[in-house]
Amino acid sequence: MKPFAYRVRLEPVVGQLRVMFGGEAIVDTRQAFVLLETRHAPVYYFATSDVGASALSPTDHTSHCPFKGDARYWSLKVGDQISENAVWGYPDPLPEVPALADLKAFYWDRVDSWWLDDVQIEAPVMPAE
Numbered sequence: 852m853k854p855f856a857y858r859v860r861l862e863p864v865v866g867q868l869r870v871m872f873g874g875e876a877i878v879d880t881r882q883a884f885v886l887l888e889t890r891h892a893p894v895y896y897f898a899t900s901d902v903g904a905s906a907l908s909p910t911d912h913t914s915h916c917p918f919k920g921d922a923r924y925w926s927l928k929v930g931d932q933i934s935e936n937a938v939w940g941y942p943d944p945l946p947e948v949p950a951l952a953d954l955k956a957f958y959w960d961r962v963d964s965w966w967l968d969d970v971q972i973e974a975p976v977m978p979a980e
Contacts, residue, residue: 860887862887870965873927
């Protein structure tokens with residue numbers, strides 16, 4: 852029997868991706884990635900420099916993934932609207948996934964909306980094979 856191969860890979864997103872929260876574009880970039888991981892739904896990741904830093908507030912929450920490393924979390928705050936632990940990243944990822952070091956991701960349902968090329972999307976769009 853062939854051993855189970857767990858995969859974690861980043862693919863570039865084709866198009867402009869925008870994340871809305873509290874009436875503001877927290878992210879608006881053409882340089883996003885989609886993380887494809889065995890047994891997980893696809894997740895969009897963004898360069899830290901593309902994420903609206905003024906809306907982020909670090910929290911004490913952490914988690915651990917045996918394939919990516921230790922995650923840190925941030926809450927979003929725009930005006931009176933707050934989304935606790937809505938953003939995470941791996942500032943010191945495992946050696947197998949070094950590209951995650953300067954990227955952040957958002958829980959899909961903890962922001963207001965997602966847009967790809969000015970069309971609202973309900974889930975990540977898979978890259979073309």
